[in-house]
Amino acid sequence: MTSKRSLFRRTAAAVSAGAAAVVLAACGGGDSTGGHDGHGASASPSATASAQAPAAPGQHNAADAAFAKGMIPHHRQAVEMADLAPSRARSAEVKKLAEDIRKAQDPEIKTLSGWLASWGEQVPAEGAMDHSAHGTSGMMTAEQMDKLKDASGAAFDTAFMELMVEHHEGAVAMAKTEQAQGAFPAAKAMAEAIVTSQSAEIAQMNKLLGKS
Numbered sequence: 179m180t181s182k183r184s185l186f187r188r189t190a191a192a193v194s195a196g197a198a199a200v201v202l203a204a205c206g207g208g209d210s211t212g213g214h215d216g217h218g219a220s221a222s223p224s225a226t227a228s229a230q231a232p233a234a235p236g237q238h239n240a241a242d243a244a245f246a247k248g249m250i251p252h253h254r255q256a257v258e259m260a261d262l263a264p265s266r267a268r269s270a271e272v273k274k275l276a277e278d279i280r281k282a283q284d285p286e287i288k289t290l291s292g293w294l295a296s297w298g299e300q301v302p303a304e305g306a307m308d309h310s311a312h313g314t315s316g317m318m319t320a321e322q323m324d325k326l327k328d329a330s331g332a333a334f335d336t337a338f339m340e341l342m343v344e345h346h347e348g349a350v351a352m353a354k355t356e357q358a359q360g361a362f363p364a365a366k367a368m369a370e371a372i373v374t375s376q377s378a379e380i381a382q383m384n385k386l387l388g389k390s
Contacts, residue, residue: 241359243299245369246290248352250302252315253283253290256345259318259338262327266334271386275379276338282375286368293365316348339383346376346383 256279263276291301318326318341329337353369353376360366 238293238297238362238365239360241356242362242365243294243297245352245356245360245365246294247299247302248315249349249372250287250290250294252317252345252349252352253287254304255317255323256283256342256349257287258323259326259342259345262334263338266330267338268331269335269386272335272338275342275382279342279379286372289368293362315352316345318345336387339387343380343383343387346380350376350380 260276260280260283263273267273267276294301322341326334326337326341350373353372356369357366357373360369
């Protein structure tokens, strides 16, 4: 009887150990995919980059980091400007343009932030807009932003487009620098998209301003 009980205990222990191993394996598998649920904005760009460039995750350079760090506050300001349009603009075209800008640039801010986090770089803090640091990037000064906030109707439409043309021109220049000097494939692809879309919007705004 003793030997039978001992055999039963050994068998039960083996089964328990096997079950525990299965549970641990399942948990490990969940962790490998769960990151996308908890950090969608930062995980998605990494996945995209891996698909486009199966090389080492660190396949970025200083130009890529500078592009992300410069474009985040640049995009944030464009979104801030676009958010003024629904309540101030008169032209339906300007309102639609502002909506398109916000819809395009909000997701790009999240993607750029995700890249910086994955690279171990600091993401620019909200409200961090050192206008003097951007040189010819087209960033608005605090005074220009205040004047835009105080405008309405046709005056707002004109000011918004004139300022946004300058802003877009700065973004296009930054994106072209990334295209020429960057190494991260996904960042270079975003830069190409920015050049294409914002150049088209510049042409549209100049036409509405009668400058085409």
